[in-house]
Amino acid sequence: MNVDSPVTQGGGWLSQLRWNRRVRGRVVSFSAHFSMILLSLIFLIPMFWMLSTSLKSRAQTWLFPPEWIPNPVVWEHFPRIFEVAPVLLFFQNTMIIVFWNVLGQVFSTSLVAFGFARLRFPGRDVLFILLIATLMIPYQVTLIPTFILFKLFGWINTFLPLTVPAFTGSAFFIFLMRQYLMSLPFDLDDAARMDGCNTFQVLLFILLPLCIPPLVIVVVFTFIGVWNDFLGPLIYLNENTKYTIALGLNLLRGRNRTDYNVLMAASLLAVLPTLIVYFLAQNKLIGGIASVGLKG
Amino acid sequence: MSRQARREAIEGYICISPWLVGFVMFVAGPILASLLLSLTYWDIGSAPRWVGLQNYVEIFTNDGDFLQALKVTLTYAVVTLPLHLVLGLALSLLLNLRLRGMNFYRTLFYIPAVLPIVAVTMLWIWIFNPEFGVINHLLSLVGIEGPTWFHSPRWALPGLMLLGLWGVGGGAVIYLAGLQNIPPHLYEAAEIDGANIWRRFWRITLPLLTPTLFFQLVLNLIATFQVFTQSYIATQGGPLQATFFYMLYIYNKAFGTLRMGYGSALAWILTLIILAVTLLVFRSSPHWVYYEAERRKEDA
Numbered sequence: 338m339n340v341d342s343p344v345t346q347g348g349g350w351l352s353q354l355r356w357n358r359r360v361r362g363r364v365v366s367f368s369a370h371f372s373m374i375l376l377s378l379i380f381l382i383p384m385f386w387m388l389s390t391s392l393k394s395r396a397q398t399w400l401f402p403p404e405w406i407p408n409p410v411v412w413e414h415f416p417r418i419f420e421v422a423p424v425l426l427f428f429q430n431t432m433i434i435v436f437w438n439v440l441g442q443v444f445s446t447s448l449v450a451f452g453f454a455r456l457r458f459p460g461r462d463v464l465f466i467l468l469i470a471t472l473m474i475p476y477q478v479t480l481i482p483t484f485i486l487f488k489l490f491g492w493i494n495t496f497l498p499l500t501v502p503a504f505t506g507s508a509f510f511i512f513l514m515r516q517y518l519m520s521l522p523f524d525l526d527d528a529a530r531m532d533g534c535n536t537f538q539v540l541l542f543i544l545l546p547l548c549i550p551p552l553v554i555v556v557v558f559t560f561i562g563v564w565n566d567f568l569g570p571l572i573y574l575n576e577n578t579k580y581t582i583a584l585g586l587n588l589l590r591g592r593n594r595t596d597y598n599v600l601m602a603a604s605l606l607a608v609l610p611t612l613i614v615y616f617l618a619q620n621k622l623i624g625g626i627a628s629v630g631l632k633g
Numbered sequence: 634m635s636r637q638a639r640r641e642a643i644e645g646y647i648c649i650s651p652w653l654v655g656f657v658m659f660v661a662g663p664i665l666a667s668l669l670l671s672l673t674y675w676d677i678g679s680a681p682r683w684v685g686l687q688n689y690v691e692i693f694t695n696d697g698d699f700l701q702a703l704k705v706t707l708t709y710a711v712v713t714l715p716l717h718l719v720l721g722l723a724l725s726l727l728l729n730l731r732l733r734g735m736n737f738y739r740t741l742f743y744i745p746a747v748l749p750i751v752a753v754t755m756l757w758i759w760i761f762n763p764e765f766g767v768i769n770h771l772l773s774l775v776g777i778e779g780p781t782w783f784h785s786p787r788w789a790l791p792g793l794m795l796l797g798l799w800g801v802g803g804g805a806v807i808y809l810a811g812l813q814n815i816p817p818h819l820y821e822a823a824e825i826d827g828a829n830i831w832r833r834f835w836r837i838t839l840p841l842l843t844p845t846l847f848f849q850l851v852l853n854l855i856a857t858f859q860v861f862t863q864s865y866i867a868t869q870g871g872p873l874q875a876t877f878f879y880m881l882y883i884y885n886k887a888f889g890t891l892r893m894g895y896g897s898a899l900a901w902i903l904t905l906i907i908l909a910v911t912l913l914v915f916r917s918s919p920h921w922v923y924y925e926a927e928r929r930k931e932d933a
Contacts, residue, residue, distance in 0.1 A: 354825075369730045373738050376724070380741055383799065386767055387756050402770050445651040452648025456641050468652065471660050473911065475855055477880060478904040481887050481897050482663035482670060488677075505655020536644045565749040567862045572888060583751045587866060590755060597759050604752035615747045619740050 391415070391602035398598055414602040421592055421599060424606070426578060427585035431564060434499050434581060438563045439556050441503030442510060446555050447548070449506045450514035451540045455526060465515075471508045484572060498573045499566075503559070510555045517551040518544065550621055557618045561611050582607045671898035676891045688898035699899070701874050702882040705790065709878070710857040713794050717853055718846065721804035726838075728805060729812045739809070742802030754866045757796045758783060783868050786875040793863050793876055804849055811845030812838065843922040851911055858907050879903055 385405070390398060391414055392407040418424050452458075453465050487498040521544060529543045545552075567583045574580060580588060589603050615622065646653075671688055675681035692699050728739055745753065760767045761782035769779030780788040815838065823833050861880040864870055870877035870885075883903070887896030 365730070366732060369727060369732055372727060373732070373734075376727070377738065377741055380745065380799070380802070382767070383756055383760055384744070386760060390759065399765055401765055402773070403765060403767060445655075449649045449652040452645050456645035456648060457638070458642035458645030461645065464649065464653075467656070471656065473851075473855065473908075474660065474664070475859060475904050475907050477859065477883055477900045478667055479660060479663035480883075481893055481900060482666035483659055484887075485666070485670075485677075485893065486658070486663070502655065502659055504651060505659065506652045508652075511652060536641075561747050565747075565751075567749075567751050567865075568884075571865075583749055586749075586751045586755060590866070597762075600755050601759065604755045607752045608748050611747050611749060612744070615744065616740070619743070 387601045387605055387608075390597055391605050393598060395598060411598075414598040415606075417599050418589070418603045418606065422585055422589050423578070424582075424585060424589075424603065427580050427582045430496070430579060431581040431583075434496050435560055435563045437496070437500035438503040439559050441500065441505075442507065442555050442559045443552060445504050445506035446510040446514050447540065447545060447552070449511045450518055451544065453511070454515045454518035455523075455539075455544075456536070468508050468511060472512070480572075487573065493573060494575050494579060495573075496579070499563075499569050510558070513554065514548065514551045517548060521547055553618055553621045557614055557622055560614050564611055667897045667900060670894050671901050673894040675893045677893060678891075681894065684894070688895050689902075691895075692898060692902065698874075698877070698882055702877050702879040705875070705877050706858060706860070706879040709790065709794065709860060710854070713797055714850070714853055714857060716794075716798060717801055717804055718850065720798065720801050721849070722808050722842075722846070724801060724805035725808035725812055726834075728809050739806065743806050744802070745800045746803030746806075750862045751866060753799070754796065754863050757792070757799075758867050761792050784872060786873040789868050789872060789875045793860075793867065796863055796867075797860075804853070807849055808842065808845055811842045815841045840923040844924060847914070847918055847922045851914055854910060854914065855907055858903060 389405060389407055392410050392412070393404075394407075394409065394411045397404055397407065453461065453468075483498075487493060490497070492498050492501075525543050525547075526539050529539045534542065565583060566581075567587075570581045570584045574584060577588065586600075586603055586607055590600055593599055670681070672683065672685055673681040674684045674687075724742065728735060728742070761769075763769060763779070763781040763784060766779075766782075768782070772779040782792040783789050819837050819841075820833055823837060828836065859880055860878050861884065864876045864878045864881050865884070868876040870881050879899075880903075883896050883899045886892050886899060
């Protein structure tokens with residue numbers, strides 16, 4: 338306090354700087370708010386357009402210039418979705434695939450990341466570099482042989498090609514989880530071992546309860562990724578009754594190419610679960626994406 | 634090796650065994666298989682026939698579709714990569730301001746990145762509708778007669794580019810993390826030294842953000858070469874192959890006409906292209922990516 342008073346009294350430049358900052362702060366904050374609201378519109382208008390179309394009457398849909406607010410509000414497009422295609426079945430199929438993927442990823446990610454982070458074995462570091470390298474491999478190069486492999490297994494038109502690979506983990510999640518495990522003190526393991534825990538009990542009872550943040554990311558990313566996947570189901574599922582939501586949407590479009598009311602209503606339903614999961618987890622999620630981004 | 638160390642090693646291998654199995658079955662094995670497949674003619678129905686380099690020769694000398702697919706994909710990459718980088722960065726700078734409601738904006742801008750691409754594509758097909766779509770309505774407000782977008786060979790690809798740009802918030806969140814990692818005292822010091830906001834951006838923000846930019850560039854690069862769903866749903870590669878993305882071509886060959894060998898050759902060429910470009914980016918990185926740790930080493 339006494340230290341900076343001579344400066345303030347002497348030159349006054351520091352207080353000048355502070356005052357400048359405050360005025361500029363206000364200008365910046367105003368223009369920032371303004372641009373934020375403008376930008377938000379770019380992100381919101383398409384979403385709003387989806388909602389608005391799903392609630393409009395047919396007559397009001399085919400107008401130019403378009404009308405933004407549904408008047409009257411019409412709900413009939415939502416029940417229509419279920420008449421056009423077995424959408425409930427699509428939801429159910431997608432949920433089953435999502436469930437096994439989440440389970441598989443959580444299991445394999447925890448186990449593999451634990452091995453890389455906490456146990457010593459010959460070749461560990463080389464194998465970990467190999468794991469990172471697989472992040473760079475574009476999926477199209479493995480797509481055709483993997484398809485053939487599953488065909489040999491007789492797994493085409495089952496959910497197995499879409500669920501079983503999850504139990505071998507994904508390099509991205511393993512990397513994320515391993516980085517997190519590395520940051521936990523080894524004293525935890527030692528203390529637990531002294532109390533008689535074996536290696537897997539250390540993982541299950543000591544470390545995993547501390548790994549909730551990265552596990553949330555694994556669960557949410559898996560949910561969103563699998564829910565949104567199109568190419569996988571497109572290649573492996575060829576009967577309507579096996580379709581996922583993503584495929585079902587495309588089917589709906591094939592049947593009613595120009596019925597945008599129904600298409601938008603169905604899109605809205607398809608979007609809703611990911612939106613809910615995203616909002617529930619968004620704080621942890623954005624932090625998690627960030628932590629991975631930094632590691633680059 | 635002591636008994637304990639051996640035990641730990643065995644447990645280590647058990648732990649990573651799921652990944653090892655996955656690596657062999659779904660990564661290393663298929664890569665090798667795809668290389669071998671690319672040297673055969675195989676339509677699944679009959680046994681594969683060894684044809685040597687014939688697939689590759691045909692692709693490079695007598696395949697207009699290949700050239701078109703390459704052209705579309707490269708055009709898309711060259712236009713959208715810099716746009717995503719610059720707009721994502723600009724957006725993240727805005728999101729980094731200390732402002733009330735910023736968490737809301739962050740959440741909002743990231744949304745398009747988590748939505749199902751199929752639903753997003755449906756939405757944009759409707760938005761781009763030539764006669765009743767929102768975009769052409771907005772254009773008409775400023776006196777521009779909008780194109781027919783996905784129905785026009787000239788505007789279909791730009792339409793898909795715009796669709797992709799809607800997801801720019803995904804990158805912005807990552808840049809934001811990079812921004813928040815820059816020590817604030819650097820800005821304070823620069824401000825006292827009289828550096829204006831522009832100078833601070835060029836001399837502090839940008840250099841310290843280059844590792845993040847580099848990371849994003851590599852990821853975006855790989856993702857750009859894999860664009861598939863948007864074009865499959867919105868345009869099926871048309872009109873007049875204007876949106877005939879490389880991945881669409883691979884899909885058509887392998888799963889449409891069941892030419893597995895030819896499709897594998899196409900996939901390998903694409904992989905080598907991605908690898909080459911990625912390597913180039915890596916090679917260029919010492920010239921423009923700034924790592925704080927290395928700098929400290931030099932100074933010491």
